[in-house]
Amino acid sequence: MKVPFAREMLVAGGGIGGLAAALACHRAGWRARVFERAETFAEVGAGLQLGPNATRVLQGWGLSEALQAVAYFPESLSVRDAAGHRLLARLPLGAPVAARYGAPYATLHRADLHALLLQAVRATGETVLHTATVAGPIGGAGDTVGLATRSGDSHTVCEGDALVVADGLWSRLRGQALSDATPPRATGQFAWRALIDRAGLPASLRAASDGVQVWLGPRQHVVAYPVRRGELLNLVVLAEAVPGVAAHAPPEDWNADAAPGEVAQVLAGAHASLRALADAAPHWRRWMLHDRAPVSGASQLARGRVALLGDAAHPMLPYLAQGAAMALEDAAELQRTLAMDIDDVRLSLARYALHRWERVGRVQARARRQADIFHATGPLRWGRDAALRLLGRRLLDQAWLWKV
Numbered sequence: 001m002k003v004p005f006a007r008e009m010l011v012a013g014g015g016i017g018g019l020a021a022a023l024a025c026h027r028a029g030w031r032a033r034v035f036e037r038a039e040t041f042a043e044v045g046a047g048l049q050l051g052p053n054a055t056r057v058l059q060g061w062g063l064s065e066a067l068q069a070v071a072y073f074p075e076s077l078s079v080r081d082a083a084g085h086r087l088l089a090r091l092p093l094g095a096p097v098a099a100r101y102g103a104p105y106a107t108l109h110r111a112d113l114h115a116l117l118l119q120a121v122r123a124t125g126e127t128v129l130h131t132a133t134v135a136g137p138i139g140g141a142g143d144t145v146g147l148a149t150r151s152g153d154s155h156t157v158c159e160g161d162a163l164v165v166a167d168g169l170w171s172r173l174r175g176q177a178l179s180d181a182t183p184p185r186a187t188g189q190f191a192w193r194a195l196i197d198r199a200g201l202p203a204s205l206r207a208a209s210d211g212v213q214v215w216l217g218p219r220q221h222v223v224a225y226p227v228r229r230g231e232l233l234n235l236v237v238l239a240e241a242v243p244g245v246a247a248h249a250p251p252e253d254w255n256a257d258a259a260p261g262e263v264a265q266v267l268a269g270a271h272a273s274l275r276a277l278a279d280a281a282p283h284w285r286r287w288m289l290h291d292r293a294p295v296s297g298a299s300q301l302a303r304g305r306v307a308l309l310g311d312a313a314h315p316m317l318p319y320l321a322q323g324a325a326m327a328l329e330d331a332a333e334l335q336r337t338l339a340m341d342i343d344d345v346r347l348s349l350a351r352y353a354l355h356r357w358e359r360v361g362r363v364q365a366r367a368r369r370q371a372d373i374f375h376a377t378g379p380l381r382w383g384r385d386a387a388l389r390l391l392g393r394r395l396l397d398q399a400w401l402w403k404v
């Protein structure tokens, strides 16, 4: 049933990407209806870094204060070698980055980002939010798009002017929209994550946990940064296949418990201070990293009345910390496009795809390359460390990524 409103966007998935898309649609004068399969709108707990390219989008939506209330704003990014704990390079973040790029570098709990987007979407007063509703398959023809939805035993077909597919890495709708049933690529790499109450850390570890810290080791690296105004420390260990470790992680589960001692085994060769930080974590969760080949054309982001956004469109390795940032950028572009009020919605979505595909493809490719650099071994590793010592600031300052 079509609602009497100027134009209506159906949004499949209510994660960071889906909510950002709904907000973007509202700001462009469209009404959005979001379908989320989970019982409640919520995010699983882990941290996110948001570079200025992402916080700029939030600023544009008037969410700076909301971000300020929940985020942490690191003063620096420090890169060390994991075995010796020696500083290889340091980039001031804080005021210099905010001045250079017009928006801050922030770290935050992903649940806090999700909650602030949800609050903004609710505040529109017009966006319709459906939980416990599985979206798909896609139908419709002519001047509408149809989306079958299932909530419990109730089946409905909703109609809208267009559909945003934002159902994440394991998207069921992507295959139908693009006629491409290939699953995401299992990389064989794993991430372990933990949240630590910083107030409970010994003083020496607490002081060392300021800012964004990265430790590089052969075939692995560790990232730590405070979230939630600095109250919690987000600690992530990323490693390529470690013999005997994590061989059986269920691919779609973000929340699997790590086996006892697993992280200690992965970090066996790391410096004592890094191992002490990892030992302070009360609980570790683990998941396997997946991605897809970089987007190579606009037709992979939109077809007809259907646009893809976020991880459903361009899942990437977390090595550039840009997955959620790209979803926010996608939504900002969608807003620009829809606000032009082009008569033919299919042309609007084609324009969205044209403006996004090269950027997201490049970021996906650079995230893969970053994995090789971060996890380098042998001569490549020595060369990397030497380059970081000599040119650290220039190498860490991501102008191509963070600029407007």
Ligand SMILES: Cc1cc2nc3c(=O)[nH]c(=O)nc-3n(C[C@H](O)[C@H](O)[C@H](O)COP(=O)(O)OP(=O)(O)OC[C@H]3O[C@@H](n4cnc5c(N)ncnc54)[C@H](O)[C@@H]3O)c2cc1C
Residues within 6 Å of the ligand: 012, 013, 014, 015, 016, 017, 018, 035, 036, 037, 038, 047, 048, 049, 050, 133, 134, 135, 136, 166, 167, 168, 169, 171, 172, 191, 236, 309, 310, 311, 312, 318, 320, 321, 322, 323, 324, 325, 326, 327
């Ligand atoms: C280790 C790691 C670290 C990361 N660090 C960063 C970082 O520092 N910075 C950053 O920007 N990004 C980071 N990312 C990436 C970021 O988390 C993702 O890119 C982002 O959350 C994707 O959002 P999304 O909304 O597209 O997908 P998702 O968050 O997966 O949301 C999809 C939603 O769709 C729902 N859904 C699925 N199927 C259906 C259906 N059929 N019907 C209805 N609903 C459905 C799901 O329940 C979910 O709520 C990291 C990722 C990893 C793995």
